[in-house]
Amino acid sequence: MGRSPCCSKEGMKRGAWTAHEDQALSEYIRIHGQGRWRELPKKAGLKRCGKSCRLRWLNYLRPDIKRGNITHDEEELIVKLHRLLGNRWSLIAGRLPGRTDNEIKNYWNTNLSKRVEGSSTPTSSQKNSDQPRKKKYMGHSTNEAVTSQVQAVQVVRTKAYRCTKVFLNPHIAKVSSDLSMNQGTELKQQVELKSYKGLLPCSSDEEEYRSSFMMDLNMGIMAYLIF
DNA sequence: AATAATACCAACCGCGGCGCG
DNA sequence: ACGCGCCGCGGTTGGTATTAT
Known part of the structure; x- marks a missing residue:
């Protein structure tokens, strides 16, 4: 069963996130909550695919993330x-x-x-x-x-x-x-x-x-x- | 001081699971 | 029962920092 790509890659930005993007994503999630990753970038005004947003949030922006050395x-x-x-x-x-x-x-x-x-x-x-x-x-x-x-x-x-x-x-x-x-x-x-x-x-x-x-x-x- | 090698980690990619119509 | 679409997971890649030569 062929799968369509998770999101169209045309016009999508890739690579390192900017502070501005981080802020936009955090702000959007703070207000609307997480989920609906596919439509999130559009609504948040981000030129990123939903997957990328999800990853960025889960691995980096989430407020409960404990950073620093593994004990x-x-x-x-x-x-x-x-x-x-x-x-x-x-x-x-x-x-x-x-x-x-x-x-x-x-x-x-x-x-x-x-x-x-x-x-x-x-x-x-x-x-x-x-x-x-x-x-x-x-x-x-x-x-x-x-x-x-x-x-x-x-x-x-x-x-x-x-x-x-x-x-x-x-x-x-x-x-x-x-x-x-x-x-x-x-x-x-x-x-x-x-x-x-x-x-x-x-x-x-x-x-x-x-x-x-x-x-x-x-x-x-x-x-x-x-x- | 310059360059190469290595370590590290954020981000990407593709696939499978699952829910819904 | 089946197909489709979304989400999440695990493997891999690429870029930067650090160390070695």
Whole structure:
């Protein structure tokens, strides 16, 4: 069955997004919500295909995206989940609040796949020596870039800057605020990781974990929200 | 200082799943 | 039951930053 291309490519812009485009997209979604990607660009006045808009939003502009280096705990979790799920990046990302499938996929391809291939998960001491070269990113967040560079037309060079600013998932923020004002994300993450550790297989009953994990997925509820 | 090689990551592409008429 | 269109996923590509020579 032949499929028509998702959108006509004629007159469509490609490549890096400009601050102006980012702003237009964010603004549109803020007002109208996400979805209807096909018609979104037209309505938002963007010369982009819907797919591109969706990707940009999901991987970059979403306010709940947590940017910055993947922590060791997150890394361990990714490795474990990958062992269970394979390249199901969206599922894996679903277990890592604030992380996108694209980000995890990239991280896996550039760091973890090499490391995991040959040996088992490294110890923390190994980790430092094994760790692939890290760029000395200067800590820009893209959202900062967006706000500070809103001189339109200028392309946002989103890459090559690892940022230190953390964007909170609203759910996390809510739970965190339930916990207490200054316990914030760190505590939340600890709690979250504890809950993962409770769920993750201790080698023997992987099946058990797998089924409870799948049930969890089926319920459509992130485990971290429960704890 | 210049150039090449490598690492990293945003964005693109094509396909499959699913819902709807 | 079938075809069509939209959405989402996973693999791949391309451009830039960083490091090595």
